Amino acid sequence: MNNFIDVIKEGLLRDRQQQSRDLIGNPRGGDVLDPEVKVFKETIIAALEGNSNKPSYRGGFYSFYQINQLLRLSEKYPGIVRNKRILDFGCGATRPVAASIILYLLGARSTMAIDLEAPFDPAGIAVAEYGNILSVISGLSPIELHHVNADLSLCRSRAADFDLSALLGGDLRGGLARNVGYKLSRYQDLSEGERKFDLMISNSVFEHVADLEDVLTCARQSIASDGFIFAGVDFRDHRWYTDTAKWSFWQYLIDDGDHQPGYINKIRYSAMNELIQRAGFRILEAHTVRDAMSPDFEAGLLPKYRAMSREDKETTECLYLLKPA
Template identity: 30%
Template sequence: MTPLKNRLFYGLGLAALAGASLRHRVGGYRNPTDFSPDDWPRAIAHVVDIVLDWRKHLDTRHGAKNLAGLDILELGPGATLGTGVLLVGLGARSYHAIDAFDLAGRTPPGFYRALAEAELPPVFDRARILWAVDALERGRTDPVGYVVTPEFDIACAAGGRTFDLLLSNAAFEHFEDIEHVIAQLAAVARPGATLLAGVDFQTHTRGIRATDPNSIYRFSPSLYRSLGFPGQPNRRRPRDYLEALQRHGWTNAECRPVDVADAVYQAWSTAGLYEPYRDDAADMNVLTGIVLAEKP
């Protein structure tokens, strides 16, 4: 039954990929989440979860990592700059976000006021959050700044700034050339800086994701590229990130698995993947993970 099941999911995955390609080519890249950007309570809960998750992983590595006084860069903040407002609420001196798509530019100012007034965990300093929101409402770029660069020229968008902490959440898998991005980050990272990137290695097509999360790895490179679209997952695996980080001078690099495929799914699905992804070194059990590294 396994070959038949894999042929079935190859067809389902191909149809899902073709549909996603058509949708993005016609409508463009508009919503990075699986909920409406108008759903403010859910959007607020989403950014709170992201920031607390970053803080948890930083604490694990550094022991109660203090963000006070840090200059922070986020790549691909998505639909809002809510993570930046909350990071300022944790003591960050500044937050600068860079994206290739102007998704956060569509966010109504009222969202940030709702975030400031929401019930938040006590770890956040509400006075600092209000300071950041007031600055955004006045059109200031300090302490929260945002630059859109379709070429994703990080050094140019940083405008001469350097950073203590470099973050991303479910963004790196959308970068076509992670090697180039990591090289650019090395140029704007201060000595001792930390890189923390949450990476979603799975298919992003919602119709197939729950039953066949590794669907995108079933196809040859030529077929996958033929159905490409802006932001298509790059299919790079944990080892690709670690090797690229090492080549560009980052140290203590690791990929911490977060969501892991169960053994039953792996047992039947692995034989249906494109050959390079059947190798144990591809770590196909890792569905999402946290990539961490430090700049010496």
């Protein structure tokens, strides 16, 4: 481990010398805006050596958590990642390629991340992904490699496909490996070839998609016959994340409100299951989280929600694994 960190230090020194000549003001790159990432860039080795639970910033730790959930399932469903075409549906604006990069390092044939929202602070994301890659290939990340029969030698060989100097210089797109794609697009608007996948991953996105059944019907036409969809769905009222004291998990069941019209589609658990099945998928796994609703709160539900089953009322999230029916 210490020898490998020494190699990283030597590489960083070369990168910084190169930056002093070429990368400062490089039109391919950009200024890092996020102050936490600025600190990370200046103290990257200390971050790798002393902060291994969260070495990457800008959402990297949650990406590790999400990937580990997938990797644990892969023991039951072998071959879910290695040599597969992976599509990240709704990759977000603050960590758009984190999951794609990790899965590529673990042996995916190719990855494509898509979203409708442009990335915030692309230069900061580029530097953070530099940290993501180093944390994985140095063995300091919490990624559970053993679930997919991957090892650090594989991750390090795949890391050679990235332009690490470009990432450290703030150039996100220029630093990505050729088979790690990133597009601002609806899924249905991708080319026929780009829509094809062996594994789709999606984290807290399905609840935001107004035309979700159309998306999944389109995906059903493009998924490999032995492919999977791995999706986490959050059934909570998302206003709760902005003010936990003011809002509850189930606030819209009382006031039918939202951040803005259409921010979430308000599809509850059983209706989500029915939609998934209508689109042509079989639910292999559905791991739910339920939170108890008090009788007083339940008494205030709008009539159209009051008649729901207790399971629908209390299911606040679900981790799905889907397969073509």
